Amino acid sequence: MCVEGCMALVRSRLQSESTLENENTAGNEPASPTSGDKSSTRRNFLQGLAGGGLSAAMLMGAFSSRPALAMDHESVEHPHPDDRRNRKRLLRRGIKRIVDLTHSFDGNFPTFGGKSGISSKKLASFSKDGYNVYEHKIFEHAGTHIDAPLHFSQDGASVDEIEVEQLVAPLVRLDIRSRAADDSDTQVTVDDLRKWEKKHGRIPYGACVAMYSGWDSFVGSRKFRNADKKGVMHFPGFHVDAVNFLLKSRKVSGIAVDTLSLDYGRSQDFAVHYAWLPKGKWGLECVANLSSLPAKGAVLVVGAPKWRGGTGGLTRVIALV
Numbered sequence: 578m579c580v581e582g583c584m585a586l587v588r589s590r591l592q593s594e595s596t597l598e599n600e601n602t603a604g605n606e607p608a609s610p611t612s613g614d615k616s617s618t619r620r621n622f623l624q625g626l627a628g629g630g631l632s633a634a635m636l637m638g639a640f641s642s643r644p645a646l647a648m649d650h651e652s653v654e655h656p657h658p659d660d661r662r663n664r665k666r667l668l669r670r671g672i673k674r675i676v677d678l679t680h681s682f683d684g685n686f687p688t689f690g691g692k693s694g695i696s697s698k699k700l701a702s703f704s705k706d707g708y709n710v711y712e713h714k715i716f717e718h719a720g721t722h723i724d725a726p727l728h729f730s731q732d733g734a735s736v737d738e739i740e741v742e743q744l745v746a747p748l749v750r751l752d753i754r755s756r757a758a759d760d761s762d763t764q765v766t767v768d769d770l771r772k773w774e775k776k777h778g779r780i781p782y783g784a785c786v787a788m789y790s791g792w793d794s795f796v797g798s799r800k801f802r803n804a805d806k807k808g809v810m811h812f813p814g815f816h817v818d819a820v821n822f823l824l825k826s827r828k829v830s831g832i833a834v835d836t837l838s839l840d841y842g843r844s845q846d847f848a849v850h851y852a853w854l855p856k857g858k859w860g861l862e863c864v865a866n867l868s869s870l871p872a873k874g875a876v877l878v879v880g881a882p883k884w885r886g887g888t889g890g891l892t893r894v895i896a897l898v
């Protein structure tokens with residue numbers, strides 16, 4: 578199936594799925610997208626995706642380090658005419674915008690532990706060797722990245738084992754910016770989830786629920802980690818009650834934050850990580866540009882790495898609006 582055909586299918590499947598979900602709210606819950614016991618609705622949706630080259634097309638170049646590293650050869654033209662043609666095709670199929678939710682990553686990007694998340698060695702340069710290539714040593718949980726279930730469990734799924742169907746998800750954006758501006762230690766609560774649902778309908782099946790605190794705007798300053806004199810960090814995250822509510826009462830695939838951790842910065846017990854990840858769920862940290870998205874209606878494509886046995890890793894996150 579061609580990309581544009583697939584895009585139309587994504588949109589129509591999501592719409593019909595969301596309708597079905599809202600119709601089903603009083604009835605039985607569909608099976609969890611991570612349980613392996615998938616509902617027919619979910620299965621149909623995914624079958625629609627399965628034939629398409631969507632993921633492959635969207636995820637190509639997911640680990641390009643070009644923006645962060647000076648290259649010798651700058652004569653490549655962007656965008657290529659084919660890119661522009663492809664964009665027009667997508668627009669005709671109802672995809673108005675493609676938003677990059679990924680921060681550019683380099684050795685200065687703030688990390689949870691405070692140490693640089695990458696060191697790079699140039700092994701060949703275009704001027705000398707006719708091509709460029711680097712060797713990178715990368716900490717798994719740095720930059721815009723995914724936490725796999727294995728990160729906080731003995732034998733949960735490693736990042737390569739996350740089913741690709743779980744990595745394309747309707748996005749729920751929870752706007753807590755005004756609270757975060759007043760209180761760096763604020764957390765996403767069950768009340769936030771209920772308020773969102775009151776306005777936008779039930780959280781869709783297989784969704785990614787994202788905390789939008791506006792914290793990505795601090796990424797170039799100390800405020801991103803916001804460590805106090807004792808080294809305790811202060812930034813927003815999910816409250817464990819909110820993720821327990823999602824686990825028990827809604828069937829979502831992942832959660833996302835625009836800060837360094839699914840737990841708020843002050844957390845010493847990582848209650849959210851321990852509650853969420855072992856249940857076969859994933860999390861995204863250091864997500865960017867949620868400001869460019871609506872509260873409801875975007876579809877997230879999570880370009881998680883596929884290294885065997887990994888607990889997470891640098892991820893290209895793209896939203897289709």
Ligand SMILES: [Zn+2]
Nearest residue numbers: 718723724862
């Ligand atoms: Zn992480």
